Amino acid sequence: MTATEEPLSPLPSFPPGFLWGVSTSAHQIEGAADRRAPSIWDAFSAEPGRIRDGSTADTACDHVARHREDVALVRDLGVDAYRFSVSWPRVLTTGGLDFYDRLVDELCAQGVLPVPTLFHWDLPVEVQERGGWLERDTAARFADHAATVVARIGDRVTRWITLNEPAEHTLLGHALGEHAPGHKLLFDALPVAHHQLLGHGLAARALRAAGAREIGIANSHGPTWPASTEQADVEAADLYDIILNRLFSDPLILGRYPDGFGELMPGDDLAADLKVISEDTLDWYGINFYQPTKVGAPGTADVEFSGLTLPAELPFSVREIEGHPKTDFDWPVVPEALTELLTGFRDRYGDRLPPLVVTENGCAYEGVDDRERIAYLDGHLRALHRALEQGVDVRGYFVWSLLDNWEWAEGYTKRFGLVHVDYTTQVRTPKASYGWLRDALRAQRASRA
Numbered sequence: 001m002t003a004t005e006e007p008l009s010p011l012p013s014f015p016p017g018f019l020w021g022v023s024t025s026a027h028q029i030e031g032a033a034d035r036r037a038p039s040i041w042d043a044f045s046a047e048p049g050r051i052r053d054g055s056t057a058d059t060a061c062d063h064v065a066r067h068r069e070d071v072a073l074v075r076d077l078g079v080d081a082y083r084f085s086v087s088w089p090r091v092l093t094t095g096g097l098d099f100y101d102r103l104v105d106e107l108c109a110q111g112v113l114p115v116p117t118l119f120h121w122d123l124p125v126e127v128q129e130r131g132g133w134l135e136r137d138t139a140a141r142f143a144d145h146a147a148t149v150v151a152r153i154g155d156r157v158t159r160w161i162t163l164n165e166p167a168e169h170t171l172l173g174h175a176l177g178e179h180a181p182g183h184k185l186l187f188d189a190l191p192v193a194h195h196q197l198l199g200h201g202l203a204a205r206a207l208r209a210a211g212a213r214e215i216g217i218a219n220s221h222g223p224t225w226p227a228s229t230e231q232a233d234v235e236a237a238d239l240y241d242i243i244l245n246r247l248f249s250d251p252l253i254l255g256r257y258p259d260g261f262g263e264l265m266p267g268d269d270l271a272a273d274l275k276v277i278s279e280d281t282l283d284w285y286g287i288n289f290y291q292p293t294k295v296g297a298p299g300t301a302d303v304e305f306s307g308l309t310l311p312a313e314l315p316f317s318v319r320e321i322e323g324h325p326k327t328d329f330d331w332p333v334v335p336e337a338l339t340e341l342l343t344g345f346r347d348r349y350g351d352r353l354p355p356l357v358v359t360e361n362g363c364a365y366e367g368v369d370d371r372e373r374i375a376y377l378d379g380h381l382r383a384l385h386r387a388l389e390q391g392v393d394v395r396g397y398f399v400w401s402l403l404d405n406w407e408w409a410e411g412y413t414k415r416f417g418l419v420h421v422d423y424t425t426q427v428r429t430p431k432a433s434y435g436w437l438r439d440a441l442r443a444q445r446a447s448r449a
């Protein structure tokens with residue numbers, strides 16, 4: 001994105017009570033790998049060639065040791081809430097829950113609302129060895145994990161997120177093999193989607209049984225744009241849209257799979273599973289938004305796209321979106337696609353739609369004078385505000401991410417933080433975007449005083 005030297009005009013006013021937050025995830029920041037059970041990402045990073053810079057997340061941002069400093073950064077930023085994830089492998093380790101107990105205490109002491117996510121892709125190896133999300137039993141084990149966590153920190157936590165991006169975990173981890181556990185199952189990965197959704201439903205029951213009242217999920221969504229008006233492109237884009245978007249939101253919100261997909265799902269009683277997935281499991285729906293996707297009819301060769309290899313046998317092909325700035329990940333910056341996405345959810349689901357929260361939005365750029373990130377966040381907040389003006393009930397916005405961190409298959413090569421992390425010294429340096437957001441939030445409060 002072209003750096004803008006012009007001061008940006010103030011953001012429009014967001015409604016009173018709108019929840020401002022920042023997001024992180026356990027495996028990407030915590031470090032202290034020797035004090036938890038191994039996760040599928042430890043195993044995956046140990047395989048040569050899997051991670052771009054050959055790194056591991058063994059130390060990452062050393063957050064377990066430095067969480068007080070990190071919570072102080074959240075507090076000083078002036079956001080209301082901090083979204084973090086609870087590492088299932090750490091919870092399985094004796095004393096592992098103590099860390100989350102301390103973290104939640106520290107957040108409460110600093111006046112920041114804790115918003116834990118119970119699964120952000122770091123499945124314990126021991127669960128994977130029993131089949132992982134390809135096995136139905138993992139859904140029940142996930143509910144046990146939820147019950148263990150809520151029993152320990154549920155007295156101070158009011159907002160819960162069950163899963164992070166079951167769509168990406170299915171597609172990248174199990175269909176394309178670009179993420180842990182590295183399976184390349186293409187459409188045979190569909191049981192992973194169903195079992196995660198079932199896990200969401202069972203975990204929500206466990207949370208409710210422990211008194212939780214505000215349960216959500218954080219899924220990735222983005223508008224899909226057909227490459228042309230040709231029928232083959234439109235059909236391919238529709239299929240992609242189902243796989244990325246509706247395959248996850250329809251069962252959660254409508255209690256059914258898109259046409260033709262229910263019969264592909266595992267289990268003896270799909271109707272019963274769909275009840276577990278959809279009945280009283282969501283008080284709000286979290287959307288992680290990064291970019292729209294342009295999709296056309298299948299090609300004849302594999303395509304390299306934003307670090308992914310998309311095989312030719314897929315029934316669609318992803319195309320370059322031109323005419324927009326790109327982030328360091330080569331993702332196009334298209335803020336208006338967020339308005340389109342949010343209004344599209346309202347139009348599709350109408351009265352069935354719970355209130356929405358943007359649970360992740362952000363971009364990869366180098367440098368601490370990150371004017372491109374300011375422009376990205378400013379543009380997306382204005383786009384969100386336009387959705388509010390059009391009557392969409394959006395209750396909050398979380399930036400991805402508080403800190404630069406270990407970006408999965410990209411290792412340490414992509415920086416998404418509002419705060420720069422020097423991975424050698426672990427020194428934290430707030431970037432220009434951190435100061436911009438802090439000032440923007442102050443202005444929001446002042447406009448209401």
Ligand code: BGC
Pocket residue numbers: 025028164165168220288360400407416
């Ligand atoms: C994930 C994050 C990730 C971010 C940027 C989201 O898909 O939830 O863990 O770091 O995107 O790639």
